[in-house]
Amino acid sequence: MNSMLLQWLQAPPAGLPDPPKVPESPWFWMPNSASNFASPIDATFNALMWISTVCLIGVAVSVVWFCRKYRATSREANEAAESQMDHSNTLEITWSIIPLFVVIGFFVVGFKQFVDLRTAPRAAYEVHATGQRWKWGFEYPEGLTHPELHVPVGRDVRILLQSVDVLHSLFIPEFRVKMDAVPGRYTELWFRPTKEGTFPIYCAEYCGTAHSDMLARVVVHSPEGFQAWVAEEIRRIEAMPLAELGELTFNQMGCATCHSLDGSPKVGPSMKGLFGKQERLAGGGSVLVDENYLRESILEPQAKLVEGFAPAMPTFKGQLSDRRISGLVEYIKVSASTGQPVVKAPPGSDTNAPPNTPPADPKGGQQ
Numbered sequence: 001m002n003s004m005l006l007q008w009l010q011a012p013p014a015g016l017p018d019p020p021k022v023p024e025s026p027w028f029w030m031p032n033s034a035s036n037f038a039s040p041i042d043a044t045f046n047a048l049m050w051i052s053t054v055c056l057i058g059v060a061v062s063v064v065w066f067c068r069k070y071r072a073t074s075r076e077a078n079e080a081a082e083s084q085m086d087h088s089n090t091l092e093i094t095w096s097i098i099p100l101f102v103v104i105g106f107f108v109v110g111f112k113q114f115v116d117l118r119t120a121p122r123a124a125y126e127v128h129a130t131g132q133r134w135k136w137g138f139e140y141p142e143g144l145t146h147p148e149l150h151v152p153v154g155r156d157v158r159i160l161l162q163s164v165d166v167l168h169s170l171f172i173p174e175f176r177v178k179m180d181a182v183p184g185r186y187t188e189l190w191f192r193p194t195k196e197g198t199f200p201i202y203c204a205e206y207c208g209t210a211h212s213d214m215l216a217r218v219v220v221h222s223p224e225g226f227q228a229w230v231a232e233e234i235r236r237i238e239a240m241p242l243a244e245l246g247e248l249t250f251n252q253m254g255c256a257t258c259h260s261l262d263g264s265p266k267v268g269p270s271m272k273g274l275f276g277k278q279e280r281l282a283g284g285g286s287v288l289v290d291e292n293y294l295r296e297s298i299l300e301p302q303a304k305l306v307e308g309f310a311p312a313m314p315t316f317k318g319q320l321s322d323r324r325i326s327g328l329v330e331y332i333k334v335s336a337s338t339g340q341p342v343v344k345a346p347p348g349s350d351t352n353a354p355p356n357t358p359p360a361d362p363k364g365g366q367q
């Protein structure tokens, strides 16, 4: 019954090609245990639940039993109430003291777990996670951005969360961790994965229309597998077709925050219709927008200022590989200027894909 119910709950919503699957769990109502937090948290939960269950049954049985024992057999018997027995000190002190210690015990255990949960170890591997309507993005210290969270097994991982729009919440049931992503500040969560595999990530804070599609996955690799995955991703990104690499770079490097694609000026001029036009420069004169002008604009933004704009663009000299610069030039030429979508590499090798697209090889070929 349980697994049928689960199957129904997990049925993919229409239009979602491949939602992350919840792996089979050996527990009745808990998901798999895949992090250091799973067993202590489950133990506290189970203890609380069983104590509550025993108390519930005890109270319910007593109610029924007393109803029967002290029921009035007739109307007369009911009305002739007699003086009551006085209270019992022993009984009252017992039923106050025992629960007091039980509750204090739970407080101590629960508080300790809470502090653990909220205090990331100093030497943790740090990943930035960004919530955005309606996808998660993860940034790794190796300079990699990816729609999935990849981590090595057995290593403390600290996630620094932020949101670019509204409240979101990163929830990994198998790890028993959840934290809000709040616009304008960082929040954090940490865990140590204990099991290799792929586990779903949900957004647990209602954030608008496609909130329930805001799915991603966490892939736990062996330590060597993780290194190989990072190296492979970096290699793959650098080997992307130029225009695709350019689009990725345009979004990653924040070009999109100052340059629109739809013709409206932001901090800088829009990229629409840019390539091939005669650009008017501040202080008079004009220049033909060709590949060399684009390259110069990225590396020496102040060399030729566009009329009507402040010299607000930072230089990207030394920050981008030659291939990424060529990618940007190509992207602006074939796509940003014309409004044509970038022709993507074959599916499975697409880093810009939404989180629900399965990776070419989820285990990084290391299992």
Ligand code: HEC
Pocket (backbone or CB within 6 Å): 249, 250, 253, 254, 255, 256, 257, 258, 259, 267, 268, 269, 270, 274, 279, 289, 294, 297, 298, 301, 302, 304, 305, 306, 309, 310, 311, 312, 313, 314, 316, 328
């Ligand atoms: C902080 C805002 C800002 C960022 C970030 C920024 N730019 Fe600019 N950009 C400007 C401004 C302002 C101008 C116009 C003044 C000038 O010519 O330097 C400009 C001009 C340009 C031009 C010339 C446009 C024209 O109409 O002739 C190009 C091309 C360009 N930027 C590309 C990029 C690329 C590619 C990136 C990312 C790698 C980027 N910019 C990042 C603000 C920005």
Ligand SMILES: [Cu+2]
Pocket (backbone or CB within 6 Å): 131, 132, 133, 134, 167, 168, 169, 203, 204, 205, 206, 207, 211, 214
């Ligand atoms: Cu959300």
